[in-house]
Amino acid sequence: MVRETILSPQDFIYPMFIVPGKRVKNPISSMPECFQESIDEAIKTAKEIFSIGIPSVILFGIPEYKDDFGSSAYDEEGVIQQAVKAIKDALPDLTVITDVCLCEYTSHGHCGVIKNGKIDNDATLEVLAKEAVSHARAGADIVAPSDMMDGRVARIRKTLDEEGFTDVIILSYSAKYASAFYGPFREAAQSAPAFGDRRSYQMDPANRREALREVALDIEEGADIVMVKPALAYLDIISDVKEYFNVPVAAYNVSGEYSMVKAAAQLGWLNEEAVMMEILTSIKRAGADLILTYFAKKAAQLLQL
Numbered sequence: 001m002v003r004e005t006i007l008s009p010q011d012f013i014y015p016m017f018i019v020p021g022k023r024v025k026n027p028i029s030s031m032p033e034c035f036q037e038s039i040d041e042a043i044k045t046a047k048e049i050f051s052i053g054i055p056s057v058i059l060f061g062i063p064e065y066k067d068d069f070g071s072s073a074y075d076e077e078g079v080i081q082q083a084v085k086a087i088k089d090a091l092p093d094l095t096v097i098t099d100v101c102l103c104e105y106t107s108h109g110h111c112g113v114i115k116n117g118k119i120d121n122d123a124t125l126e127v128l129a130k131e132a133v134s135h136a137r138a139g140a141d142i143v144a145p146s147d148m149m150d151g152r153v154a155r156i157r158k159t160l161d162e163e164g165f166t167d168v169i170i171l172s173y174s175a176k177y178a179s180a181f182y183g184p185f186r187e188a189a190q191s192a193p194a195f196g197d198r199r200s201y202q203m204d205p206a207n208r209r210e211a212l213r214e215v216a217l218d219i220e221e222g223a224d225i226v227m228v229k230p231a232l233a234y235l236d237i238i239s240d241v242k243e244y245f246n247v248p249v250a251a252y253n254v255s256g257e258y259s260m261v262k263a264a265a266q267l268g269w270l271n272e273e274a275v276m277m278e279i280l281t282s283i284k285r286a287g288a289d290l291i292l293t294y295f296a297k298k299a300a301q302l303l304q305l
């Protein structure tokens, strides 16, 4: 009766990794119970997710080809574009979000285009806008830029509007930290940078006030929903963003946060279900309206019992 925070399957967004081909379901070794799936398999998973009350999925693509400019990111016949079409056809009421970034599509694994050994922020914006439009054209309800280039939300909003996609929502990875917790994801998405790191565009984990600046800029540029990422080591940031702004707040319970719990549970060192629920409840208590989590299915099933 006096509980302040109630978790619900409706809070969850389930991340999925889509690969080309048919009947492919590759286990991701560092993320037990997560898979790279071809579109036919992804449809089955999406149906299951939707049937247990989870309203949304976010799709990451592992493309057929990669080049220096990430051009497969906006290929109209690309794996994500096809996946969005197929999943929306099968499940029109499932909210389909796409991750908009270049790291899965560039041969060097960086989130932007490279010039003279550096990430070229402004040259990247055009590619991101093309990618977002191609996702919208395929039927995406929400596009989620995760690259952390400056000015990308404004550029994506303008381009979507010009192309007639005024209703497509932008969920911006606004306060995204340069975090070691993304390690397992980079195996899953085959997107580890070939050289250097992402610290020239992602945030310093030591900075708190900077997150508010990043969020304010994104909202000004047209973000409808803002995200803090990672979640568990950044509950203070989630709480600040919730307090200072008046838009929905999402938090990404990232791959490393998932793998730590899974590994400890496999060793018999932690009670997986109890720890999972405690973590998700804490993220919601801190202020997240939406939680992107690899635990979505397991947690939703438990909540329904």
Ligand code: PBG
Residues within 6 Å of the ligand: 099, 100, 101, 102, 103, 104, 111, 146, 147, 181, 182, 183, 184, 185, 186, 198, 253, 254, 255, 256
């Ligand atoms: C970049 C992206 C990353 C994640 C989501 N989008 C990786 C990165 O920035 O290196 C990480 C998600 C996770 O760890 O679960 N497109």
